[in-house]
Amino acid sequence: MSAIELRDPNLVMRLARLGSFHQSRLSFMRVLTRRLASEGWRFEQTAFDVDDIGVGHAVYTAHGPDHSYSLVAFAHDLPPESRSDRVIAEAWDATFTLFDGVPTDADIARLSQNIPLQEAGRVTSRELSVSRANRSVRLWEHVVSQLAAGQQPDTDQIEAVGYLMRTTAVYGSGKLGAADREMLADRPEFQSPFQVEMLSVFLTRWFVRDLVQHMADTRAAAAGQTAAALDPGIARSLGIGNSTGLGMAPFLLNHPLLFNNWITAREEAIRLVRDIETATPAEVTLFRELVQRSQTTIAAWRSDHPAQVKKLADLRADLASITTYLDGFSFSDSHPWDRLFQWAVANLTSEGQEWLASLMLEPYGAKVDHLAARMAADTNANFRISGGMTVGAMRKQIADIYGWALDTDWKMPANKARAWYVSEEKLEPRLGERFEEPIEEYEQPLAPGRDAAALFEALTHWPDDVQIAEFLLRHPRHRHTVRRVQIVGRAPYAEIRDNTISSTILPIDMLRCKLSFFGATQFDPRSDRWVRICLYGNAPYPDELSPDNADFWIYPDVTEAST
Template sequence: MTEHADMKDFSACALRPPEQVMRLARLGSLHQCRLSFMRQLTRRLASEGWRFSRAAFEVDASGVGHAVYTATGPERSYSLIAFAHDLPDHLRSDRVIAEAWDATFALFDGVPDRDDIARLSRNVPVQEAGRISESELSLSRANRSVRLWTHVVDRLATGQQPDPDVITEVGYLMRTTAVYGSGKFGAADREVIADRPEMAAPFQAEMLSVYLTRWFVRDMVEHMARVQGGENAVALDPALARRLGIGNSTGLGMAPFLVNHPMLVNNWILVRETALARVRALPSATASEIALFRDLLTRSANAVQRWRTEHPLQLARLADLRADLARVLPHVAEGLDADHPWDTLLAWAEGSLSLEGQELLVSLMLEPYGDIIDGLGPCMAAVEQAGFRIDGSMPLNQVKTMIEQQFPWALETDWTAPEATARAWYVSEEKLEPRLGQRHEEPIAPYEQPLAPGHDAALLHADLGDWPGDTPLAAFLLKHPEHRHSARRVQIAAKAPYGEIRDNTIGADMLPIDMLRAKLSFFGATSFDPRSDRWIRITMFAGAPYPPELTEDNADFWVYPEAGA
């Protein structure tokens, strides 16, 4: 991680070890927190006084056309260019292989002119089949939640507000099926924007795109209600509108991210753990800090009661979480004025609560302390090329020691057991997207991707065998080039210990949704709803003020619903 003033450790509390934090079950229990990328975005937009405008809304009565939404900050502007389409129901699909959508988007670096819009109108609606340029920072698409969309349009068209219970049940009018950035399909590479303060934290361009998309979706549903109802139509009540987020359907394509970006993931987790250590080290808490914590805890309990899912695993986790909250609420009614209250509270939680409850409590413990935490946000980025070069001069005895330190669980695993290698990751020929197959049932082993670092580290350790310990790694790799990727990961893990999942990513009991949720929690997603063990639906920006309403007073705790809101 790059050196940063806010990363200097001034705490007396040790960080939780990677062996505890980087287990899949815990990663799959993470919740959003004040370091989540959505909340970093809204805080900055508000504190810097960004201005927002709808520069164009040229959509016809059939719901076809384009709109432009611009965010203007201290130094530059960014514009969402949205294209609305009249999509037949039979073409609406959340699958990555879909070829048509209800709406498509590009985040433009600056303010587009007519030529830019014309160029993008030929490319953005076809997504992968088109081509964007370095003037664009992201490419995305979204589909309607047909049931809620129809309900809201019908109600608004007749002068009525939608049913709040229906809004709570669904949570979004549109859901994205992909938000591409960082050079994909011709978009600007990350390096183009990495030095801009507003883009220093990860995924800020993508989060801005989704935030502006939510504004467009509200405008679209009100437009279609006016088309249908004419003078009888009314606007969506602002309180109900704020409850609506942008949905997202995320599948296996995102799961390998945590394996393929060890330095970046290390920084995400390390920053969160550093923030937690700072809070745990505090010798006391003020009355206002305790009051805020208790208020957000109560509001979190409200959010958990609204959380809907049909997946058996998440239903069981939700039951545990609700039981945890029933224990936590009376436990923290008193006692937070004790010595080192947050360290004491976490110790109690680790012995009393499920992983869901522990990690929700961790998120809540950070909330009162933006003054010692928020400056860590830019440290969550990473220059991953810095770890790409292998140190070939390293002696093999040091390599073996590093494997034994970083991958002890892998060395203890019986890799000859069929269940230990039951899965294999590969890339589909049709869409070049990650897939997960059954190794012992399908002929996919020849196409396997290197997404099992523990297994590969164990193979490297075994092949080091009786090689003399003072042999340089380069000499070994000349004889065994198949271990280059594993040797690189072992060296990265020594510098970035939170970058490695401490579990078997090809085992029979591995749940890809744990990897999906871990990444999405850092985005700031809520309402995790697994639809199988390998794809999940979530909601983004639910509860957030819309851009024209954004102020410093409402820019942060919007993620915790007020009672009745």
């Protein structure tokens, strides 16, 4: 039996550590591209009907072993005053749906009347996702004008932004009337979480590349010239941007089983690699190569937010320490990855530790990639409260899981300074100041630590051998907390073990944690409540995808980066 155990949830599930997670082999984008390549998916552009001012539609179809899926994209001429990244916006530069199958002309006509309206439109179960995107205006104009003049865009400007369009929402799983997840869960390509959304974004990036080239060609033709073709290397460096705010943060609290499965898969992968007794020369060579390639990403990562500036400084200092340590490290001795991991725990910040933990997985796809299939969860399951559980067992479970919460003085204003609510005006989750705004009556149940402490106190005078059902008959307001404690008792990584309503909470930690599982890189917070990221930067386009380039594209090639 292995001597290496999974890491303690009391360590892993603290917000500061969750906010230091990095992408890995189990990130959803990489799970998708590996599958598409290994199964030999075929891609084609089946329509591109866009006029000279950039209005029209296009269709991009992915053909898999059993099903085909089509991105139906609508391009719009959006006035500058109508451009907004807010959820409540009503117009966008482009709107999209991922269609189950190959759409007919009648389907496209129906979609053209609905998808551009987003929330105001109507979709059916043939639509798997609905999304929208806006241009990065200055970079878009720069690329179009340079190509139209027969020149390539400036790479410094490309690197400073990283994308030509950014999505402001990608909705799936039944949102707006689209297909519910349970309708698709049996399809192998959608076993892992968020594969519908990741496929939509993957195809969206292809459309954006074609659209910017089309606009450059149109402008050049109007001037009697021929536009330059966008350099393939520059095109690959461009991803799809995303602006993510507080709306994503409650997801981790509202989907405890799903969150548990994500973290469990990552922790099990780390454990499996730490337990490897000997590393082969090929595995060591790949690891060292990816360490070097990672330096390119980290060196190019920029942010002006003070918290992220510090994290970046920590990560760069840790990377320098790792590089120095690896110069004298022997991979030929027993359990090299565990020794390297233990050294990191003793010598690096959580940023460096989690970066190294992700990178250690890279040579071992054969050992860890199967874990991606375990990351989904039936979030609609009705988990009944076990009423036969004794009060004593409940108290012990609360103490084990929420010890930090029992040590918190919940009467202190600083420990309950914030309150989560949904803004009626913006229709988005908000984190307000409890004692400065009239929001407490609208508070969402997103403080499980406080609730667990309240339950523990309510149980104080109840005998240990009484069943929890009897307690709940007297105190039904604690039902949701009892249920949650029982869920976390079976799913130890389901709960964030930190105060989510304190005066010092940084929601950006929740955002970064979730986005790391998507596969995002180069987080650029604009505050502690919203962040810009890039998806699929450096990835091959669908028409370039092959088993040779489907996996490690996340790490820029050192030779390409230096040219």
